[in-house]
Amino acid sequence: MRLYIKELREEKGLTQKELADLCHVSFQTISKWENGINYPDITHIPRLSDIFGVSADVILGLVPFENKDERKRYDEVDFWADKRDVVKVWKNLYWNDDYFNFFIKDVLGFRKAVKVLDYGCGYGFLGMKMLPVLPKGSSYTGIELDSVQIEEAEGYFSKTEYAYRFICEDMYEYEPDEKYDLVVALFLISYLPEPEKLIRKMKASLKPGGMILLMDANMEVEQAGFYSGVESQDEGMRRPDMIPLWEYEYEQKERDYRMATKIPYMLKQEGFTGLQARISDQVVIYEPSDPKKKKLGEMLRFVYSKEDFVNEGAEYFLKRGYSRQQAEDMTAYFKRMHEYLDSKQSIAVKTSGVYFVYGRLK
Numbered sequence: 001m002r003l004y005i006k007e008l009r010e011e012k013g014l015t016q017k018e019l020a021d022l023c024h025v026s027f028q029t030i031s032k033w034e035n036g037i038n039y040p041d042i043t044h045i046p047r048l049s050d051i052f053g054v055s056a057d058v059i060l061g062l063v064p065f066e067n068k069d070e071r072k073r074y075d076e077v078d079f080w081a082d083k084r085d086v087v088k089v090w091k092n093l094y095w096n097d098d099y100f101n102f103f104i105k106d107v108l109g110f111r112k113a114v115k116v117l118d119y120g121c122g123y124g125f126l127g128m129k130m131l132p133v134l135p136k137g138s139s140y141t142g143i144e145l146d147s148v149q150i151e152e153a154e155g156y157f158s159k160t161e162y163a164y165r166f167i168c169e170d171m172y173e174y175e176p177d178e179k180y181d182l183v184v185a186l187f188l189i190s191y192l193p194e195p196e197k198l199i200r201k202m203k204a205s206l207k208p209g210g211m212i213l214l215m216d217a218n219m220e221v222e223q224a225g226f227y228s229g230v231e232s233q234d235e236g237m238r239r240p241d242m243i244p245l246w247e248y249e250y251e252q253k254e255r256d257y258r259m260a261t262k263i264p265y266m267l268k269q270e271g272f273t274g275l276q277a278r279i280s281d282q283v284v285i286y287e288p289s290d291p292k293k294k295k296l297g298e299m300l301r302f303v304y305s306k307e308d309f310v311n312e313g314a315e316y317f318l319k320r321g322y323s324r325q326q327a328e329d330m331t332a333y334f335k336r337m338h339e340y341l342d343s344k345q346s347i348a349v350k351t352s353g354v355y356f357v358y359g360r361l362k
C-alpha cells in the first residue's frame with residue numbers, strides 16, 4: 001500500500017515538523033508514515049484530509065495522485081470572492097419578488113417594527129428586499145466577511161432612509177452585542193460542512209420568542225423541470241444524472257445538496273417551535289426572443305463552464321466520482337446546452353423552488 005502523505009505535504013509547502021505539530025505526533029512518526037515503515041492510525045485520516053484539503057481516498061492512494069481533486073471550500077470567503085457577480089446573476093433563476101413580499105407581509109405578518117440580522121449577507125440583498133415590506137421603523141444588520149461586498153452594501157444603504165448596520169467579520173467569531181427579532185440567512189447553510197454550527201450561532205443572536213428564517217435549496221427540486229423545447233429533447237437534451245456529483249460533494253463534506261429539506265429537522269433538534277416551510281413558487285419561462293434566454297445561457301455558463309466543467313471537460317467529472325462514460329456524457333450534454341441557449345430556438349422552462357423554513361425560539 002502506498003500513501004501519498006509526502007507528496008501532499010510537499011505540495012502544501014509544509015515541513016515534516018510542521019505537519020507533525022498539526023497532527024500532534026512527532027516528526028519521526030511522519031517520516032515513518034512517509035516511508036511506509038508505519039501507517040497512520042485511522043483516527044488521523046480525517047485530520048490529514050482537512051490539512052491537505054483532499055479526500056481520504058487520495059491520502060490512501062485509492063485514486064491516482066494526479067487525479068486528485070481539491071476539496072471545494074464552499075464555506076470560505078475566498079471561494080466566493082470571484083463569484084460576486086455570479087451570486088447576483090443567479091437570483092434571476094430563483095428570486096421572486098411577488099412571493100417574497102407575500103411571505104413577509106401575509107405569512108410572517110409582523111405588526112411591529114423588527115430588528116433583523118442577516119448571516120452571510122453579501123451585498124445586503126435581503127435588506128434591500130425586506131426593509132420596504134417590513135413595518136416602519138424596522139432595522140437591518142448584515143454580517144459578512146467579504147469587505148468588498150460590505151462596501152457595496154454600505155454604498156447602497158447610505159443613500160436610503162433605512163436603519164442599517166454592516167459588520168465585516170467571520171460569522172463564526174461574531175459575538176452579537178444585542179439580540180434580534182428575526183435572524184435570517186439566504187443561500188448560506190447549504191454550503192456549510194457543519195450546518196448545525198450556523199443554526200447555533202443564529203439561535204444565540206435571537207431574543208426569546210424571536211424567529212429564525214433560512215432560505216435555501218434542495219438541488220434535486222431546484223434543478224428539476226428543465227425543459228428546452230427543442231425537438232431532440234428526448235435524446236439530446238435529457239440531462240445525465242447529476243446525483244453522483246452531488247453525492248460526491250456530500251461525502252467529501254463539501255456541501256449537502258438536500259439541505260433545504262433537512263432544515264426543519266435540524267431546527268427541531270435545536271429546540272425551535274412552530275416550524276413551518278414554504279416553497280417560493282417561481283417557474284422561469286424564457287421565450288426564444290427573450291433577452292433573458294440569452295441571460296439564462298450566460299448564467300449556466302457561469303455555473304457549468306467557467307472554470308470547471310468545460311475547461312477540464314470529462315476530467316472534471318472523472319475526478320468527482322463519475323465513470324469515463326458518464327463523464328463524457330455529462331460534458332457532451334453541457335456543450336449542447338450552451339449551443340442551444342445561445343441559439344434562437346424555442347423556449348426554456350426551469351423550476352426554482354427555494355425553501356423558506358422558519359420557526360421560533362421558545
Ligand SMILES: C[S@@+](CC[C@H](N)C(=O)[O-])C[C@H]1O[C@@H](n2cnc3c(N)ncnc32)[C@H](O)[C@@H]1O
Pocket residue numbers: 075076077080087119120121122123125126143144145146149169170171172185186187188
Ligand atoms: C452564496 S453567498 C450568499 C450571499 C447573500 N446571502 C445573497 O444571497 O446574496 C454566501 C456568502 O456567505 C459569505 N460567507 C461565507 N463564509 C462566511 C463566514 N465565515 N463569515 C461571514 N460570511 C461568510 C460569503 O462571503 C458569501 O458572500
